[in-house]
Amino acid sequence: MNTLQLTLGPVLFYWSRDDILRFYSEAADWPLETIYLGEAVCSRRQQLRGQDWIALGKELAESGRRVVLSSLALIESESDLRRLRKLVENGELQLEANDLGAARLAQQQGRPFVAGHHLNIYNADTLALLQSLGARRWIPPVEMDRDTLAAVLQQFSRTGQPIETELFAWGRLPLALSARCFTARHYNLSKDDCQFRCLEHPDGLRLNTREQQAFLTINGIQTMSDGCHSLLPHLAAIAAMGVQALRISPQWQHTAQVIAGYQQAIQALHSPLHTDIDLAPYADSRLVDGYWRGEAGIAALGETHHAHS
Template sequence: MKISLGPLLYYWPRAAVFDFYERAAVSAADIVYLGETVCSKRRELGPEDWLAIARTLARAGKEVVLSTLVLIEAESELGVLRRCCDQDEFMVEANDVGAIQLLAQRGRPFVAGPAINNYNARSLALLQRSGLRRWVMPVELPGDVLRDIVSDLDAASLKGAVETETFAYGRLPLAYSARCFTARAHNLPKDQCEFRCLQHPQGIALKAQDGRALFTLNGIQTMSAAIQNLGSQWQALADRGVDVLRVSPETPDSLDVVTELAQAIREDRPAGSTDGADICNGYWTGAAGMLWNTTESA
């Protein structure tokens, strides 16, 4: 199995981003996704900066994929999307159907990100004819559904043509909104947010009235409170047909997760935590997503 480093979902200072990807270049990650997927106001790095990092990673032997915004709200954002789809150095992860359309028009191969609602092999077959090479399973799908999808792909002789990637580590990206929750938490309008996301490099914890951790707010993105960690179940993912395990950066130390996962794969043993302390795997097992469940769905 291959390991990918997903796009950075948080807003980190420029120097921290460059340092992180400098270390990613010598990490065990096979694939690295780059770019801003959450909010176009996050401009610590511009398109040329991301391309410079991409070229450095490519020289280090990494497969580099440029990721697009999930929610396109302005003509300026559409312009950035077009430039990303026009470049031909690196494959693109499309996180919006508009990006898929642009890439299909250009005859470019692409990855369908987790924000694209692919729930069956028929949708994947349609996208494969438009250039799909890999899809990232929506985070809410359980393992038994994935098994059926991969089986249907195999029956359609598409399993070898379409790779399957699963969100194996990180806070789950659950929803996106035109409203910025971080700005609202600071009593600021979205257009005058003062880039407050920089003050929350792991998002803002949101608790229920009884004090339980409920969600994590990250700009316009709502994420899970707990971190999903499927490292202890990677062998079950492999049995379900997963080709790539995605590690989503939570902190600069998330590269340690990549190291541990790669070593576990080499040694054919489980990786990471096997209890439910601050982690969740409910969606994978067919339970409520915020739970840690030890019984996998049938």
């Protein structure tokens, strides 16, 4: 059984510059193999600009961490493309490509990259294609269940060169992106005059159904799950499957405690001592793992629900 590594995904929410810098100052001391930096959601969020992210990345790399710059998942303008080129051409830090254009730019520069979950790699052929462009690691789509992932990895191992697999293991699931801004719409504002209201919702804006059931979280142009996805109960099977890394998605509070809990659980895999770790107190919504088990994504840990279509 390989030893699972922990990674810190990019901050998906809109935090102030001071809060971002404080967060990563603390993260430099956490037991992480890789730290992802950058704006992956909305091009209007520019508390830190491209050069700021690159400078922060180089600083964090000095702490011995592998640092990867995450690209926007939705490129909408020439200015977005210019920012992407700056990230790709930084000359030092690797890129997480969340868009096929980013993967292509990295290939043209001859730079290896991480294939982000937004690339929707659902089979071994697509994974082989991304690897041929330069992908050295990939993150499966967050909706992919364990049986499908196991089949992809098994098939790929027979045909392709080795590639690292990183799973989204904790946090609100980033489900979809839109050209519309849902947070602006909530405040009856236009997208171009959003007044950066996302700053008021550092973990997104939770959305209930008309029956007042917790349903989704809106985060600017991004739709996320309401529940906090947790793969903590499944670590032994994940390690046996050949996955190398687990991604913890940053949240406004308690990210350090979540990482410490996962680290403790990983160490317990190689120890005869049973360790019962409860991370529910560090999530502000219920824990879910439905997608991983082939159930509806909204299903709570271990809960049987109608299967998603």
